[in-house]
Amino acid sequence: MPDKFGLVVIGVGMAGLNAAKKCVNAGLSVAVVDERPYGGTCALRGCDPKKMLRRGAEVVEAARLMAGKGIGDTPRIEWADLMAHKRSFTDPVPKKMEGSLDEAGVVTLHGAVQFVGPAALQIGEREVEAAKVLVATGQRPRSLDVPGAEHLTDSTEFLELEELPRRILFVGGGYVSMEFAHIAARAGASVTVADRGKRPLKAFDPDLVDRLVESSKEAGIDFAFGASLAKVERRGGGLVATLDRDRGSIEIEADLVVNGAGRVPEIGHLNLEAADVAHGDGRITVTEHLRSTTNPNVYAAGDCAATDGLPLTPVAVHEGAVAASNVLKGDHRTADYAGVPSVAFTLPEIVRIGMSEEDARQSDRDVDVRFNETSAWYSNQRIGAKVGATKVIVDKTTDELLGVHLFGYGQAEVANLFALAMRSGLKAANLRRMQSAYPTHGSDVSSMLG
Structure with missing residues (x-):
């Protein structure tokens, strides 16, 4: 006889982890399954390990910027040691994550998984039935079909x-x-x-x-x-x-x-047809409540779901929470994608939140684009940097923040202030009145809006 669960989560990244814990804490019988070590892309193969390696680059860059300004020989990266630093974070993740799920009462399963019916899954030699299924399998690197x-x-x-x-x-x-x-x-x-x-x-x-x-x-x-x-x-x-x-x-x-x-959703191995789960352009087709449009027992969250959300970890976590809430209480909650910052962690980093300038100008908004060349600002001069610029797009009629675009050292942290303001409905005037710790990158925000 197959094992039966109230919810089976496919994919143990951040979306699946948080959804599983939310549902088991509410009294649902929950199992998770992944054929890879638990942790998902962000913790094991993406954001977090990348940022660990970036730290070495940050140190080298910081010293380079201050060369001739009191700092002598530029340090060099010892790649093997930097990689060991990265692994000090990634290596413990699967065991820690599985332990936390076990402690919470979630049944932890491993192996290749596919649907064999509308509410049935095959996991290796084991068959599992689920009242509800959440697909949170994320993405994988896109293959290139070229010789060699x-x-x-x-x-x-x-x-x-x-x-x-x-x-x-x-x-x-x-x-x-x-x-x-x-x-x-x-x-x-x-x-x-x-x-x-x-x-x-x-x-x-x-x-x-x-x-x-x-x-x-x-x-x-x-x-x-x-x-x-x-x-x-x-x-x-x-x-x-x-x-x-x-x-x-x-x-x-x-x-x-x-x-x-680029990357593509990792759903090709799931045999979605056996469960009558519609998909297109490589993603599972869902309603505004993240439920499959064709199978009411199946939800999807994160990068594998066809939503308006960006393929970012915080979005996946949010969608996982929304899907879990709808599994527990019926379809009552939708995802909120307002004010989500996207950052490319180059050196320096570049940030986008909200509308592009082109989209804003093509809308019916009364657009005011506030551009600043920040290369000579104190926050740059202090660290020896010579590049930086910001562009904040405001609706002149409502004073609403429509889009925020930042380029410079430290701007990823500044982005969080703008993101909070946009998600909370604060206006440009509210940010201009903010009394920041000075001197910090955050204290530049009022000048960006001037």
Whole structure:
């Protein structure tokens, strides 16, 4: 006889973890299952380990900015030691997460999983029935169908490199390529980023991205724009990547070619058809309550769900909580995506919250764009930095914050102030009246709105 649960959560990342605990604490019988170690992308293969490696780059960058201003020799990154620092965080995660679930009363299962009916799952040799199922499987690196694709390294593998190669080509100009490129460049690698478009990080403000590209070049990062990967081949002891461009192809020699061409939802292995779970463009189709549009027993949250939410950890956690609430109390709660900050952790970082300038100008809003070149501001001068800019978009009639775009050191933390204001309905005038600790990056907010 199959085991029976009130809820089975597929995928033990942050969305699944929080949903499982919320439901078991409310008295529901809950099981979780993952064929990978518990922790998900963010904790094991994404945000957190990346930020651990970035710390080494931050130290090198901080010393470089202060060279000749009281700081002597620039430190160098010892890659193996930095990787060990990263693993000091990631290695304990699966055991700690499973222990916390066990302690909460959640049944923890491991193995490949697929639907075998509307409310039935096959987990290895074990069959499980569930009154409700929450799919929270996240995303995986997008595969590139080019000759020599077997020579490519994905983001997961990059985060496990025992040694950093001397020459690295990153394919794609999204978060993965740009963030890793900045880490690798500060670690001494020769780095190139190839992108099909005319600039990277297409979701961010183009004026600020252009400034980031220029500062990236000064940090030693080369760019090949308008370039698509055609093939990768091994020659001698290295790799050669052929990039197609309008004016002809070029070849780039590298020791490592990293596939940074985005991520796709990881749902192909679930046999969704057996459960009559509709999906399109690689994501599960859901209602505003995160319930499957075709199977009332199934919910989806995080990157695998077709919602308006950005593919970010805080959004996944929020959607997991919304789905869990609807499992427990019926469909009464919807997700709130207002004021969610998105950050590319380059050096310096770039931030977006809310509407782009283009979208704002095309709307029916009375738009006021408040742009500031911040390179000469005190908060930059103090650390020796020479780049920075902000763009805050305000509705002149209502004083509502429509969009916030930041580029500079420390701006990821400043973003949280704007995000809180936007989610709480505060106006630009409220932020201008804020009395901040001074001098801090946060104390620049009133000037950004001036």
